[in-house]
Amino acid sequence: MPTTGTAPQRFIAKEVTVRCATLCWASDAWSAIISFFWRSSTPPLTPAMQGYLRGWHHDCQKSVVVDNTRAWLHAIEMLLHIEPEAKLIVCLRDLGQIYGAIEAQHQRTILIDFVDYLADYDRFGRADALFAKDKAIGAPLISLHGVPDLPTHVQERLFFVRFEDLMAQPVACLSLIYKWLGVEPLTINADQLAVGVQESDSHHDMKYTHKQASKITAPKRHEISPRIQTLIETAYAWYYQLYYPQLKKRPVTHRSAATLFDNRQQ
Template sequence: MSTSSPRFIGVTGLPRAGSTLVCQLLAQHPDVHSEVHTSPLCNALLGLRRMISDDSFFLAQLDNSFEQSYGHLTSAMRGFLRGWYEGAAGLAVVDKNRAWLHCIEMLLKIEADAKLVVCIRELGQIYGSIEARHQSTILVDFIDHLADFDRFGRADALFAKDKAIGAPLVSLHAVADLPAPVQDRLYVVRLEDLTSRPVACMSHLYAWLGLPDFRIDADHLAISAQESDSHYHMKYSHAQASSIRPQTVHAIPPRVQSLIEAVHPWFYSAYYPGFGSSRPSAPG
């Protein structure tokens, strides 16, 4: 990575797990450019890969000049990523998209120094947060039409491999299969820790990112432009606050909580050791 290019920080992870808050807190640092809202950059790079992979002219070049043609593609995708934030001031740029975790190896191919901050939260509370939001907007359906389900059925659907919780959870589960140098580019942040110890958590994160030490003022946070919630049918709020507030603890039906823990024991073992199966809400 050239010295003229700010280091790339992707923010990814599970829904309702604090990715907007992490981006807001990163934006407090004077050497960080963070626009807070979800970025289309990752989607654009994935689209470029799909398009060029089906282009007959590019495929023909691979036959006789693979190294040169593949080098062209690598340089072009790297240039696209860096050009997206051309002119951004500071030592680092932050780009939020849940898909970054899924395509971490592609990202590191075009930007070897990139790092990802992975936001997580106890799974029952993620479901509870989504369900609570749905109940407050119950006359509007989900994008994927889950409003007609009962609560247990909706929870089961949300954890499906192609749904809001399940898809990024699959990517998180796959982290264990990544080579150690790739895993070293990932930093996991639990929302429970971030909201209970924001100053300490952010100080540690800034250090891991290689940024100068900075102490956030958790009671006086700058707020940036609001991300669109209508795009998500108002089911996933991206509201920012001027101070760190304790997380609402949602009451989860025991049958739902038991199912979540039974299906995803690896998650609790890796990130919430000691979280009992009889305990219905998040620690802390």
């Protein structure tokens, strides 16, 4: 999810000096590789994919590699098939604040369109579009929605951390993450972080900028329309019950993220 996925990865990479790399899957190239092996009498797909994955990180001398690719949650069972020791850290955030962060960034870069052309929408329409099953918020939600249906041994490879908790108690949250990963504990100085190499902003056509800070500072809460917030909480009550049970009770209605605002005309 935007504005959330890089936080644990950054702290682990910078403070534990675990190498961070993003593995990009080129679908056309990958299809060609699979097609090539499939033509053989005994297609060695598993070792081929294992070789590709491990070859990507062949020069890493650390015991742990952090790969910042949110699509792994959608393909978690495939990932565990080719790399049984893999673990996934999933960073969560209040859905209204995720939308609010995207809207706030749009207002700061209002002359630059989104890669999927949402600039001409009004705020309500933009929120509706962002929660569609193939958009920035909706697509990851589909992966999260399927987590309860995963086998227990797969769910045990997932660690969920709330962005709000990470900002409020970074040392405590990271201690839990280190313990779960099985790496040596390390106490970080939340007020003096190492600043690394600046990430490229070109992937989203400069719409979203990557900034690094030398200390952890919780972002200001984004003010969004009460109507939009209420509709988000109603449509995704399952999300709030699973990951934000401390908030007021909401009726659970598991549903697809394909369309958020069914009551548009009300």
